[in-house]
Amino acid sequence: MSAYHRLISYIYAYEGGIKGKNTGFAKLETRGNSCRIQVSVRRVFAGGSPIGVYLLAGQEEIRIGTLFVRGGNGEFRAVVNCENIEGSGCNMEECCGLTLHETDSAWRAYTTIWEDAVAHAAEVELADVTAEKVREQEAEKEGATRKLAENVSGEVNSASVGKEK
Structure with a gap:
């Protein structure tokens, strides 16, 4: 058939x-x-x-x-x-x-x-918001936040050491 x-x-x-x-x-x-x-x-x-x-x-x-x-x-x-x-x-x-x-x-x-064509176009256009890509972006933000916190903490420590002298 x-x-x-x-x-x-x-x-x-x-x-x-x-x-x-x-x-x-x-x-x-x-x-x-x-x-x-x-x-x-x-x-x-x-x-x-x-x-x-x-x-x-x-x-x-x-x-x-x-x-x-x-x-x-x-x-x-x-x-x-x-x-x-x-x-x-x-x-x-x-x-x-x-x-x-x-x-x-x-x-x-x-x-x-x-719909198949629309779904395919949506996959291409939305490739940057897939779950894997979102996890990567969140990990990058978390790493940048951690680094910024370390820098601020280091500056605070060096400023408080300078005041004690």
């Missing part, structure tokens, strides 16, 4: 890079070499231009189709090859999210980033 993987992720509105409200969801179902993608959005501003649907693979956007919006709501469905998405040479494992935006402007976009 073929491996089956299902992912559901929320889509948020972004205007000028600022995250807004939840506008829908993306559902991906992978079985064998095909991935069935379903996108459902509401309260979407279409502005008269077609809205492209793109998979995000690193810094690259791979267009997989066009979303049609009526009355602020839109639905999109597609099936893509997991090994070579739309002839791009990228596979589904390289993809970290999905975005929708007008084909001529990405200022207003509707985007979802899958």
Whole structure:
């Protein structure tokens, strides 16, 4: 039997890079070499231009189709090859999210980033606050505090010896 993987992720509105409200969801179902993608959005501003649907693979956007919006709501469905998405040479494992935006402007976009990609990014960004790193930093502070206390104690002792003379 073929491996089956299902992912559901929320889509948020972004205007000028600022995250807004939840506008829908993306559902991906992978079985064998095909991935069935379903996108459902509401309260979407279409502005008269077609809205492209793109998979995000690193810094690259791979267009997989066009979303049609009526009355602020839109639905999109597609099936893509997991090994070579739309002839791009990228596979589904390289993809970290999905975005929708007008084909001529990405200022207003509707985007979802899958949790695995976010968790990986968080690991990289938060590498300095791992438990081991925190213990190292605390040991360094403790050593510096001990050294400072020794210096102060030595100065106090030498000052009190000087007064006794």
